[in-house]
Amino acid sequence: xxxxxxxxxxxxxxxxxxxxxxxxxxxxxxxxxxxxxxxxxxxxxxxxxxxxxxxxxxxxxxxxxxxxxxxxxxxxxxxxxxxxxxxxxxxxxxxxxxxxxxxxxxxxxxxxxxxxxxxxxxxxxxxxxxxxxxxxxxxxxxxxxxxxxxxxxxxxxxxx
Amino acid sequence: xxxxxxxxxxxxxxxxxxxxxxxxxxxxxxxxxxxxxxxxxxxxxxxxxxxxxxxxxxxxxxxxxxxxxxxxxxxxxxxxxxxxxxxxxxxxxxxxxxxxxxxxxxxxxxxxxxxxxxxxxxxxxxxxxxxxxxxxxxxxxxxxxxxxxxxxxxxxxx
Numbered sequence: 001x002x003x004x005x006x007x008x009x010x011x012x013x014x015x016x017x018x019x020x021x022x023x024x025x026x027x028x029x030x031x032x033x034x035x036x037x038x039x040x041x042x043x044x045x046x047x048x049x050x051x052x053x054x055x056x057x058x059x060x061x062x063x064x065x066x067x068x069x070x071x072x073x074x075x076x077x078x079x080x081x082x083x084x085x086x087x088x089x090x091x092x093x094x095x096x097x098x099x100x101x102x103x104x105x106x107x108x109x110x111x112x113x114x115x116x117x118x119x120x121x122x123x124x125x126x127x128x129x130x131x132x133x134x135x136x137x138x139x140x141x142x143x144x145x146x147x148x149x150x151x152x153x154x155x156x157x158x159x160x
Numbered sequence: 161x162x163x164x165x166x167x168x169x170x171x172x173x174x175x176x177x178x179x180x181x182x183x184x185x186x187x188x189x190x191x192x193x194x195x196x197x198x199x200x201x202x203x204x205x206x207x208x209x210x211x212x213x214x215x216x217x218x219x220x221x222x223x224x225x226x227x228x229x230x231x232x233x234x235x236x237x238x239x240x241x242x243x244x245x246x247x248x249x250x251x252x253x254x255x256x257x258x259x260x261x262x263x264x265x266x267x268x269x270x271x272x273x274x275x276x277x278x279x280x281x282x283x284x285x286x287x288x289x290x291x292x293x294x295x296x297x298x299x300x301x302x303x304x305x306x307x308x309x310x311x312x313x314x315x316x317x318x
Binding site for chain 2: 007010018036040099118124147149153
């Protein structure tokens with residue numbers, strides 16, 4: 001991949017990838033760091049595929065692996081222990097912080113599943129590839145993740 | 161629960177509600193679960209979370225090239241590093257062997273070098289005779305090898 005193609009690819013996908021990593025980790029600095037590492041790995045692998053979707057899937061899979069490695073390294077993998085960093089001015093930041101805290105109560109894999117399914121609108125095969133799981137298991141795991149988030153939202157009075 | 165994905169789930173996620181879809185969501189557990197969280201997920205995804213700018217792609221590109229060059233250099237120098245480590249181990253083993261072989265002679269020889277012995281002018285013939293030419297040569301060769309190895313390491317690093 002040459003520099004021009006990389007720049008175009010980066011501009012098209014870096015923002016959504018950053019949002020994904022940020023929602024997984026809850027920390028903008030970590031998201032910045034993991035975003036760069038993801039693209040370093042991407043360039044080191046020098047993927048030759050012409051299909052943009054394939055490259056995008058590769059990117060999300062790498063980011064997911066790096067995020068999960070990060071959880072293991074920082075020993076936060078026990079589920080709900082991500083530290084949500086408050087980053088901005090208040091009012092809208094308060095709401096954001098509250099939402100991040102609710103999301104942080106889910107397990108890392110549940111966060112990844114929900115984000116990929118609902119925001120990235122990935123199909124089950126793509127989600128399975130990103131998370132290193134079997135496509136057949138995604139339906140059940142996604143159902144459980146949705147139910148858990150639904151219960152959390154009800155408990156906090158954020159859903160009917 | 162079957163492994164098939166409900167084909168109406170995307171409409172539920174996007175909130176494209178119709179009476180028909182509402183009726184379906186009440187009977188489909190997947191769609192009901194998706195419907196319960198979709199509005200919240202949509203708001204969560206729409207949160208403006210990027211006050212600071214993403215790293216510039218040219219910077220990421222340059223850093224990636226730099227990391228690649230470092231990795232290439234590491235790969236290229238790996239055999240040399242292994243060779244150097246082996247050489248250090250061999251030299252250390254030789255020193256250990258020589259010192260073990262002639263330890264008694266070395267102790268006597270070192271004792272002769274003490275100031276007291278100099279004052280007394282004592283000579284230890286036994287020690288002198290034990291310092292064979294072979295041993296002296298071995299010491300000289302080992303010392304030279306050690307110095308060369310050290311110089312090589314320093315120069316290679318520079």
